[in-house]
Amino acid sequence: MQAIGDFTLDALVELQEPFMDPFDFFPDATPETLAPHLDWLLPRYMDPETRRFIFCFQSYILRTPRHTILVDACIGNDKSFPHRPTWHRRQGSFIADLAAKGLAPGDIDFVLCTHLHGDHVGWNTQLVDGRWVPTFPNAKYVMARTEAEYWRGRHAADPEGVRSLTFTESVQPILESGQAVLVDMDHQMEDGVWLEPAPGHTPGNVVVNLKSGAASAALSGDVIHHPIQLSHPEWSSMACEDKALSHASRRALIERLADTDTLLAPAHFARPTCGHIVSEGDAFAYRLVE
Numbered sequence: 001m002q003a004i005g006d007f008t009l010d011a012l013v014e015l016q017e018p019f020m021d022p023f024d025f026f027p028d029a030t031p032e033t034l035a036p037h038l039d040w041l042l043p044r045y046m047d048p049e050t051r052r053f054i055f056c057f058q059s060y061i062l063r064t065p066r067h068t069i070l071v072d073a074c075i076g077n078d079k080s081f082p083h084r085p086t087w088h089r090r091q092g093s094f095i096a097d098l099a100a101k102g103l104a105p106g107d108i109d110f111v112l113c114t115h116l117h118g119d120h121v122g123w124n125t126q127l128v129d130g131r132w133v134p135t136f137p138n139a140k141y142v143m144a145r146t147e148a149e150y151w152r153g154r155h156a157a158d159p160e161g162v163r164s165l166t167f168t169e170s171v172q173p174i175l176e177s178g179q180a181v182l183v184d185m186d187h188q189m190e191d192g193v194w195l196e197p198a199p200g201h202t203p204g205n206v207v208v209n210l211k212s213g214a215a216s217a218a219l220s221g222d223v224i225h226h227p228i229q230l231s232h233p234e235w236s237s238m239a240c241e242d243k244a245l246s247h248a249s250r251r252a253l254i255e256r257l258a259d260t261d262t263l264l265a266p267a268h269f270a271r272p273t274c275g276h277i278v279s280e281g282d283a284f285a286y287r288l289v290e
Ligand SMILES: [Zn+2]
Pocket: 115, 117, 120, 201, 222, 239
């Protein structure tokens, strides 16, 4: 758990696994450009056996003096991911793990979605008697209006497509429940908690900024997927909708945070996840704090 002034930030890990081949995940990576980094990538960030990049899938529990906020909601149980066997109709212990941190679903005041990909909204809903219902009965679910409208449009254009499964199972039930709050991409949640536009990965992708007293942090969602992007900020992922814009948003965030005390809390870096960005030559490196 990290203290950020009067706030605390605690990760709730759903899954950490060797996820994808580096060259499939980062189409611009090559064996030659990756080779100089293998000494620090192995074994923490790259699995020696499968040679896949290791990804963590986690939510952040942000406690402020006023609210308990769940930032992103992982993969979920029972969700349909026909192309990802380790995610498909998972039966994980996320709710029990939340309870181990002293929280029942009813204690969450806000679920804050950095964007609406399937591995960030899974626990938005759960399957009860064959229906998808909001997991957090007292929560408002905050999402960028731009993001919600983009995925609503994608779903309308291809309601049976694989990419529509997440919208159908994890987003639409929230919109229909009345618990969704659609906001501008620079929305302020409360004093010291505000969104910042970081489009590219998806059109309505946001960073969550925290500031309390002299302390600050940035929850970067999928602006940065893997620490190799500090060495190669120009590498956007295969999951980025607009790779050039994703690069611009990533570089702006990295340059803003580099050599400052602002803590980076990424979504997918292998545990331990949080750290500081430092400049190193004409690129950047990572200093873990946990
Ligand atoms: Zn994503």
